[in-house]
């Protein structure tokens with residue numbers, strides 16, 4: 221019997237391992253890197269499947285199962301604080317039937333007690349808790365894993381819709397909970413700016429909001445125009461409430477219901493959205509859900525569902541809480557909006573690195589508040605997997621994100637005799653046969669130096685902020701310079717004469733006048749002092765990113781050494797893999813590239829590490845950095861250590877040479893350092909370690 225049951229269960233055991241690995245991976249990317257690799261719907265489906273298997277076969281539930289924890293890993297760089305009241309999540313469902321079940325169960329449990337529900341929006345942002353004492357914002361903490369979160373008070377203070385001081389009457393000690401959202405309009409403007417600066421855009425407003433709250437530089441956070449939507453008031457138990465009697469009498473009557481609490485909060489100065497409705501029964505709840513399922517697209521920020529709560533606070537204790545979520549509330553989650561529309565044509569875009577992206581051009585269709593005409597088809601495999609035929613009706617979907625996705629084909633409407641769509645074989649711009657490397661999903665145009673979008677893309681990269689930071693040369697102006705035959709490769713920029721620029725693009729918004737020409741020339745001149753590592757990055761060598769370029773520059777010290785290095789020598793650099801090493805080698809063995817490098821060198825660009833850039837003073841030392849500093853941001857300090865030959869580690873171990881302690885250092889780090897007898901030094905003591913170092 222035993223033998224049989226253990227054989228039977230093998231497929232489930234395997235599935236549990238698969239699911240656990242997937243969910244852990246998605247969780248990690250989501251919580252640590254702010255990257256969503258799958259839609260919420262797909263993620264929830266995986267988690268549900270795992271929960272179901274674990275319920276059916278409890279012996280398969282591992283102690284470390286992702287179903288056992290509420291949230292994700294904890295961000296190490298912020299001071300961690302324990303929530304006074306755990307931040308529970310809500311039970312959630314995509315099914316209206318389960319909402320009916322919830323309603324019926326609640327009614328049954330409450331018997332004759334009169335009660336009502338509140339329905340309100342479920343904001344798709346980042347949950348935080350704000351502690352107010354005597355009407356003053358004292359602390360802001362992210363949800364974290366529900367028990368412990370990050371102290372993000374400094375960043376929260378920059379959000380205009382978070383009151384720093386409350387108005388009118390308020391309890392003397394309470395927590396306001398809500399969601400930080402990035403409104404669509406602000407998010408789009410912000411992402412556009414990022415792309416112009418050569419930074420990776422964020423996938424959706426939620427990730428951007430979450431990333432913003434964890435910025436080290438509060439000024440940067442302040443620029444982002446985040447909003448706080450308050451949705452919950454957490455009061456300490458009555459016997460711990462220090463509010464004076466006068467205030468209590470005036471206020472407490474209203475704090476008996478959730479809707480009363482939100483009204484009171486609004487008067488204290490919180491941003492409480494007006495879309496809350498008291499409902500008596502399941503029909504009213506359904507109406508509210510139906511209304512917002514379509515109306516949600518007209519809101520200025522994302523919501524991903526509706527939250528239903530029992531309105532009478534006194535009944536919450538009666539209904540109680542499960543391990544993870546209260547029994548007096550539930551969240552209904554919206555399914556992604558979906559429509560089908562005929563495919564008209566697939567066009568192919570050529571990116572900066574020559575990668576081809578197929579784009580579906582469709583009959584315009586209204587979906588989730590906007591007209592959709594085009595959607596990415598990702599790559600050749602994506603089209604094959606969906607088995608798209610000419611003239612097919614494509615199913616397109618819009619989740620909480622703004623970008624529509626092609627998720628399938630409406631097979632019933634396929635035209636008789638339709639053929640599978642053909643993928644391009646030659647570059648749609650320059651006609652060069654495309655290449656697809658074994659094991660890679662994308663095909664690309666190999667004609668790097670003669671294909672317009674690649675040439676212009678490389679120029680855009682060259683002038684971008686993190687590369688040469690040449691201002692006043694946006695994409696339109698680079699197009700103009702390219703078409704006028706003035707600039708085809710980066711070195712041409714340094715041959716430009718002021719007179720060639722003045723009057724260029726007459727009549728266009730991006731035309732260049734006298735002042736503009738002066739600015740451009742000055743900015744090009746200034747770029748000559750950009751450090752070598754950024755010059756190397758600016759060249760746009762395939763696979764060589766900002767960090768890789770830094771490491772290669774520091775290792776080889778000058779461009780000649782890099783050009784002469786073998787593939788093995790290149791691959792010996794930390795973080796440089798075989799593919800990147802090969803790519804650098806290929807780049808350096810093309811006559812045309814060497815010519816560009818020569819012209820750039822003659823123009824006076826930095827082609828070697830400067831003596832001020834780096835020293836070896838810190839070689840052999842490993843540093844851990846904690847807290848905030850006055851001369852550096854934390855990232856700058858880490859770069860500083862590395863540029864002097866030191867190593868940076870995120871955790872304290874026997875190998876740590878020094879802990880550099882800033883303000884508000886994490887207490888855990890301090891304890892660990894003391895225990896491991898690691899010397900703890902200040903920022904100034906650190907600077908003194910490096911001889912003749914001036915403060916930045």
Ligand code: IVH
Nearest residue numbers: 308309310340341342343347399451452527
């Ligand atoms: S109430 C104990 N109301 O959705 C009840 N939550 O899984 C506290 N959320 O973690 C939550 N909008 O981050 C509540 N109007 C709303 C909400 C809301 C968004 C989030 C919150 C929570 C999650 C539920």
